[in-house]
Amino acid sequence: MNTLVDKVKSAIYQDGKILVTMESQVEIRFPVAGNPRLSQGTPQQLNNIEVSPFGLHWPDLDEDLSFRGLLEGDYGQSRTCRSERSSGRHSRGT
Numbered sequence: 001m002n003t004l005v006d007k008v009k010s011a012i013y014q015d016g017k018i019l020v021t022m023e024s025q026v027e028i029r030f031p032v033a034g035n036p037r038l039s040q041g042t043p044q045q046l047n048n049i050e051v052s053p054f055g056l057h058w059p060d061l062d063e064d065l066s067f068r069g070l071l072e073g074d075y076g077q078s079r080t081c082r083s084e085r086s087s088g089r090h091s092r093g094t
Contacts, residue, residue: 011056013046020056020070028070035076037063 006022013019013032020028032038032046038061045060055066065076 008051011049011051013043013049018046018049018056030070030075035063035065037061038076 006024006026009021009023011018011020016033017029017031018038022028032041038046038058041058041061045058048058048060050057050059055064055068055070057064063076065074069075
């Protein structure tokens with residue numbers, strides 16, 4: 001099931017932000033600094049973005065963000081790392 005009516009025209013890293021442009025010309029921009037995985041990426045890694053009907057994926061950084069989350073303002077800042085989840089510790093990053 002496709003979650004978007006509008007389709008992604010482009011997704012790029014530029015000036016410390018990810019910029020997603022939709023075919024309707026709507027733009028979603030968010031800073032990489034608040035995302036633990038993206039903030040560690042090089043410009044080349046940050047520009048290697050795979051787009052799906054559900055969100056964005058950075059294969060070099062093992063990061064995925066859903067369009068639903070992005071539209072709700074969740075840019076990955078409050079996610080815990082996999083090792084914390086698997087060990088039973090879970091915090092929302094206060």
